[in-house]
Amino acid sequence: MAPASLARLGWLFLRIGALAFGGLGATVAVIQRELVQRHRLMTMTDVTEALTYTKLLPGSTAVQLVAYLGWRLGGWPASAVLTACFLLPSGLLMLALAYGYSSLAHFPAVVAIRHGVLAAVVALLLLTMHQLARSTLTTPTAQALALGAFVVVGLLHINSAWVVIGAGVLSMTLLTARR
Amino acid sequence: MVYLELFTRFMIISLLAFGGGQAALSLIERVAVQDTGWLTPSSFGAAVAFAYVTPGPVLIIATFVGQQVGGLLGALTATLGAFLAPWALAAATAQQVKRFAQDEHLRAFGAGAAPAVIGMLGVTVLDLCRETFASWPYLAVGVLVFALAVWTRIPPVFLLGVGGLLGWLLA
Secondary structure, eight states: OOOOHHHHHHHHHHHHHOOOOHHHHHHHHHHIIIIIIIISSHHHHHHHHHHHHHSSSSSSSHHHHHHHHHHHHHHHHHHHHHHHHHHHHEEEEEEEHHHHHHHHHHHHHHOOOOOOOHHHHHHHHHHHHHHHHHHHHHSSHHHHHHHHHHHHHHHHHOHHHHHHHHHHHHHHHHHHHTT | OOOHHHHHHHHHHHHHHOTTTTTHHHHHHHIIIIOOOOOOOOHHHHHHHHHHHHOOOOOHHHHHHHHHHHHHHHHHHHHHHHHHHHHHHHHHHHSSOOOGGOOOHHHHHHHHHHHHHHHHHHHHHHHHHHHHHHHHHHHHHHHHHHHHHEEEEEEHHHHHHHHHHHHHHHH
16 A cells, blocks of 8 residues: 555544544444445445454454454555554544543542542443343353353452453363363 | 553453443452552542543553553553453454354353343442432432433433533532
């Protein structure tokens, strides 16, 4: 890919990264608008295919969607550059917020506001958990694994990594046993 | 060395984050609050709020945790740790060197790991509840925001704003 076109794509993915407010759904919507409709760099089928595969991989699906489409646009170098561009706006904003938080966190007014925000965060997390549960916990096995992880981590304080690996291995064993 | 620890811990989190970044919040809370004590529960809550108000992926919380623990270099190493492996996996899948994603063992692993991650999110929410709803007025704030989130289309940024405003008035 010519450097000039990579620079143009980089600018486009910076924009996408800055506009993708609200998780995976928003990222897909912005990518569809910018890459598919406005610039016609790919079709919606490409985006759907990328989503199908990246959803199965561990990690942030929004970033992996960009990594996958970036590879399709220009191989490994383009994938690296475009993924970095996509992450840059949120990374810089988060860095600024982190520095601001460090220097302001002890002010009484900020402490008071934070307590209220925290209450709102818990409410939003409950809703997120409900949405995730509705889309993922669709089989009795999945429900049992979720409940099991909740009990094991909540009561026995077993390291979270082992719990996730254990659940994965158990699920793989069930697959083999079924044959 | 704290930078290496930030890098490896976030890489492990990212490789266990079946079910996307939002579910991985539980893994981040386990590591950053419970295991290492890098953040207090209330700082973690602030980080989640920042993740809601910034664009892009939720896992960008890694930048916040890294900065709190190790400044600019900490932020860089944590962010790199959180996204390097998932990026490589996704690009390799696009290249079809190997159809990682289609491998039935990986799919079966993911089908078991994702529910476990969601179950752990329940523990995270419970921990934050204990931290936040110690007094009744804040429980009322939480219920109000929950109701607004369910029955209106007000974006999360404004809901967090409502929470902050009420917190300020309550103090």
